[in-house]
Amino acid sequence: MDDLQRALLRADPRLSRFDPLPRIIVHDDFDEGMHGWSELIGNYEDTLDSMLPEYRDMRPAMLSSATMWDTGTAGSMEGTYALKLATRPRAGHLSANLKRVTWRARGPVRLEAYLAFKPEASELRLSETDVRAVGVLFDIQDEEYRWMPHLRYLNALDGEQVGRWQFKRRREALRDIGGSGKTRSHFHLAPTGWEDVPGGRQILCYNEIATKLNWHYLRVDLDLGARAITHLQCNDRVHRLDGVAPMMIPAMANLWCMFNVLFWVETDTDKRAFLFLDSVLLSGDWEDREA
Amino acid sequence: MRQSYTAVIERDVEWQGLVATEPYECGWASEAIFFVRKLASEGDVRGVGLRVQISPDGMHWCDEGTSLVLSTNEVDFCRVRHFGNWLRLQAHLPEGVSLRVLVALALKE
Numbered sequence: 001m002d003d004l005q006r007a008l009l010r011a012d013p014r015l016s017r018f019d020p021l022p023r024i025i026v027h028d029d030f031d032e033g034m035h036g037w038s039e040l041i042g043n044y045e046d047t048l049d050s051m052l053p054e055y056r057d058m059r060p061a062m063l064s065s066a067t068m069w070d071t072g073t074a075g076s077m078e079g080t081y082a083l084k085l086a087t088r089p090r091a092g093h094l095s096a097n098l099k100r101v102t103w104r105a106r107g108p109v110r111l112e113a114y115l116a117f118k119p120e121a122s123e124l125r126l127s128e129t130d131v132r133a134v135g136v137l138f139d140i141q142d143e144e145y146r147w148m149p150h151l152r153y154l155n156a157l158d159g160e161q162v163g164r165w166q167f168k169r170r171r172e173a174l175r176d177i178g179g180s181g182k183t184r185s186h187f188h189l190a191p192t193g194w195e196d197v198p199g200g201r202q203i204l205c206y207n208e209i210a211t212k213l214n215w216h217y218l219r220v221d222l223d224l225g226a227r228a229i230t231h232l233q234c235n236d237r238v239h240r241l242d243g244v245a246p247m248m249i250p251a252m253a254n255l256w257c258m259f260n261v262l263f264w265v266e267t268d269t270d271k272r273a274f275l276f277l278d279s280v281l282l283s284g285d286w287e288d289r290e291a
Numbered sequence: 292m293r294q295s296y297t298a299v300i301e302r303d304v305e306w307q308g309l310v311a312t313e314p315y316e317c318g319w320a321s322e323a324i325f326f327v328r329k330l331a332s333e334g335d336v337r338g339v340g341l342r343v344q345i346s347p348d349g350m351h352w353c354d355e356g357t358s359l360v361l362s363t364n365e366v367d368f369c370r371v372r373h374f375g376n377w378l379r380l381q382a383h384l385p386e387g388v389s390l391r392v393l394v395a396l397a398l399k400e
Contacts, residue, residue, distance in 0.1 A: 033294050048303040048330075060298035062316040067376055069348035081319060088313060122350055 020283035031079035045178025068211035098262035105286035129156035132268035165200035318376035320398035334388035
């Protein structure tokens with residue numbers, strides 16, 4: 001990125017809090033609308049009942065003004081609306097939303113987001129261990145592999161605070177769906193097989209009651225050529241990535257050049273957990289080659 | 292151009308007895324239509340009413356006054372305006388009535 005481009009980015013209040021690579025692929029500020037984020041659903045054939053049960057109910061996102069019962073509307077980090085993912089009030093339930101694009105060059109890409117998470121403020125207590133996890137994953141395919149970097153912040157598990165970044169490379173079984181032989185599905189977000197990011201302990205700003213919302217910066221870099229996660233940062237902490245690897249699957253039939261980005265939130269109790277995204281920026285660095 | 296968005300707030304869900312959709316936050320919208328599509332049904336659903344409810348906080352609910360009245364058609368709907376920030380449907384289905392539903396909430400700025 002040259003000095004002029006950097007100066008232009010820094011002079012734009014909407015972009016200056018991001019550190020994008022030279023090409024901005026998407027910049028989704030949810031004050032402007034849903035920006036093409038949609039609910040994750042499992043594969044099915046002939047009937048919805050053929051779907052893997054874990055995928056049946058990942059909930060539609062909503063545009064939230066973060067309105068609290070005690071203090072009214074908090075708004076988003078910059079504006080009124082954030083994209084809100086909400087689980088059902090059932091321990092272990094997940095809500096997942098994603099954006100589906102395709103990649104143009106096998107080079108570096110960077111995902112940045114400003115986000116916050118909270119449990120539903122249905123009790124007058126701290127509730128800091130009620131959200132189990134929030135995470136981000138990518139689902140990418142090239143000529144040889146479908147590869148899926150999975151990263152999550154495990155906030156709490158079974159009522160105990162954990163506060164640690166984790167990754168998942170262990171594959172879940174691919175299961176046949178329906179009878180055509182063309183459709184398969186795997187529940188890669190299963191709670192099993194997660195491993196700690198080395199030194200990945202990090203305490204975030206929960207704040208003192210369930211209606212106080214503080215926004216956090218998240219950055220994840222990938223190298224599409226090397227099929228590697230190259231940077232994980234949350235606020236001031238850049239995490240070590242030794243041994244951190246994506247899930248690797250042989251390339252599948254109809255996913256060429258796929259590039260999906262997905263966020264999710266999981267509740268640890270029988271209470272709704274919310275993930276708020278103020279804005280998301282996906283950028284890359286490439287020059288088109290001659291044919 | 293006005294923004295619009297359709298959220299599928301229940302999908303392939305079994306309903307019997309006391310039911311309520313998950314809270315949906317949509318204060319940006321000024322008009323809404325609830326669509327209830329029956330994927331399957333048992334018992335006589337004709338005339339069964341689902342109440343539109345509104346809320347100041349997504350946790351405490353009151354009737355808005357509009358009802359979605361079920362028929363023998365595949366899809367039934369109701370229109371709502373001036374609803375604040377949250378919407379849901381709530382119903383007490385009569386004994387012997389059960390439904391498998393897909394509920395869509397169509398919102399417009």
